[in-house]
Amino acid sequence: MIPAAKDPRMPDEEESLLSYSLFAKEPDCGLCCAVRQDQPLPGFVEGWSYAGTIADMREAPPDFRPRAAQAATRLAGYYLFLSLRPRRGAGGNPAGT
Numbered sequence: 001m002i003p004a005a006k007d008p009r010m011p012d013e014e015e016s017l018l019s020y021s022l023f024a025k026e027p028d029c030g031l032c033c034a035v036r037q038d039q040p041l042p043g044f045v046e047g048w049s050y051a052g053t054i055a056d057m058r059e060a061p062p063d064f065r066p067r068a069a070q071a072a073t074r075l076a077g078y079y080l081f082l083s084l085r086p087r088r089g090a091g092g093n094p095a096g097t
Contacts (some may be wrong), residue, residue, distance in 0.1 A: 019055045020069065020079075021049040032061065034069050034079040042078050 018036055023045045025031040033045050034054065054060045061083040072079035 018054060018070065018073075020073075022051040022061075024031055024051045025049075030082050030084050032081055032083045034062075034064065034073070034081070035077070036073045039073060039077050045078075 011026070012091070020034040021037055021041070023033045025033075025048055031050065032051065034043070035041055035045070054064065057064075057066050060066070063081055063083040065081065069079040070080070
């Protein structure tokens with residue numbers, strides 16, 4: 001039997017245990033920074049807007065990539081990404097604030 005294809009947006013079991021704090025550079029520019037909650041905040045996010053917590057990947061902005069976030073936070077301590085679409089269930093700004 002051939003196993004069903006896995007949705008690449010859905011995290012592995014290990015990744016599903018990670019929660020991220022989400023910050024937006026400016027409300028309309030779309031530049032976002034995700035930082036694992038068990039890691040210190042990078043200094044450059046000072047002055048950025050707190051845009052929420054990603055505790056469940058179904059709540060993440062559509063442009064957030066869990067595997068890329070895990071790899072980036074392991075190496076650099078944060079994950080930068082461009083979010084051009086509104087967060088699920090959020091109003092008009094790309095970061096979801």
